[in-house]
Amino acid sequence: MYSIASPTQARSKKALERFLNVAAELLTNNSFEETGISQIAQLAESSVGTFYRLLGDKDVLLYAVHERFVEQNRIAIDNLVEDLSREAAPLDAEVEAFIRGVIRLFDGSEGLLRALIRRSSMDPQFRQRFHQLNAHIGQALGRIVLHHRALLRHPQPEQAADLCAHMLLAGLNYFTMVGSIGATPREVVPGELSKMICSYLQLTQS
Template structure:
């Protein structure tokens, strides 16, 4: 499994962060493959020697960008679900809608990077496994919210329905990320419409 040693010095930590930021931007703009290490170091306001000391090669840089994206996403999802479940007085429908809309906002603006990482995962097993883990985490988190009050779900098989709804949500988000739209549906209404679709399928009680 790929991994890089976490720098102990503050200066090295800042340099690593700049390398990751530059790589993420290059990936988002489809310029990562064509950009050499010396240019990456220049863009990161660092040196080639520092690049090799911290990362070793471009593949490790790519893995590190992916790893950071996954970890940051999990942390943001944890914060989002804590916020939604913390509002226990809200109807379940409002909690589900809040989670779905918050999740879409979380990835809004990262479509270019996401597309690059998803494309890479099609040819790289470790990338693919990490994406599967993130998708599974999102799905499990959604189910935690949806099944927090099973009595508010009218579907005859709540657990099964919540699992399928999670897959529907992930499929819709992935398609939206790769294509950039959902047909003629305006971008700004996608979060609300996905929420409506899923809540109707789960037959969430309306208060």
Template sequence: MAPSNTPLQWIRPPRQARTQQSLERLLDAAETLLRDKSFEDVHVSEIALRADTSVAAFYRRFRDKNALLYALHERFSDAAIATADEVLRDARWENAGIREILESIIPFLIEVLQSHEMLQRAVYRIALSDETMRERSLRLRRYVLGRLSELLLMRSSEIKHPDPNHAVPFALVQAGALMTEFYLTGMRDSTLLPSSDKKIAEEIVHSCCSYLFSDE
């Protein structure tokens, strides 16, 4: 729990324009279906049915299913930025140290990745070869990790690493890479590392703190 005693929550900015309503229904329908199956296994007819519209109406909005994925990722990115702005506010963490911040933020990031796993897995795979998707993903990562880096660097007196300005983003990128491997690539090996999500979060926090608090 954050020091302010308010839980960390995913925030979706309001989109109230009437022209957005049919689009939002399609995006909501797709997101709901992605909770149970991969993007490749979701069919346009299923999306249209759940959105209470027609396949023809879907194609008036999107040229194909990949165009839908772009729209889903844009909405996710807007929500992620709004969430980062709220969750990483300085005032929320006024009396917290680095370990306490990470003990709240890392499990929250894992929770977000899990709740959007199929969407983010599809984005990850397409971004490997699609420059537009890759650049948006990189901008989002830079923003979130940049905000978190700033928050931790405000507590640089706790850091024993000789170069805090390098060490903090390095530790966070390393943690992000591990979470990407576990939750986005579909390659999580429970035989090699049979850990619960809680244990993984604890080990990521321990790894970051051991690195930042060491003067070697």
């Protein structure tokens, strides 16, 4: 189990943040594995001694980057859902906005996300944390869908919402790894996925 103690001193907190930022950039550039601790410390404008005091080894640093990535995106998803709930839009528009918001969250982080996904294929602890993030996104979509339950003609709306979440996550994961979904232009992906979801849910007009 990888774990780090949260620093109490402001200086140490800033040093840890720099280490995490450097590691995230190295992962994005596929150069994390071949970069030594001394070079990481130099890039983070810190020392090897500080690295070992705060982190211990590169595996702990890698896990800390992953943990931060997951937690930041969990919070961002919650904020996205809260913002959408205040707009009181129709379900199809709300689902499209949700998908667009999720894609926007990962814009610019595709390289890091791909690196973390590859690591998850080999490390059960990483994989479990990604499962938790995926579940969080899926549950958020479920809350949006079931808020409009009265407009759904699907005979089992809870089951349908859960399947929609899995379909969406599969599509988004593919989108992240490949950068596109077939010949579908990037900008229309949220709208097209929303149409598919609402059609399966048998959404009626309000």
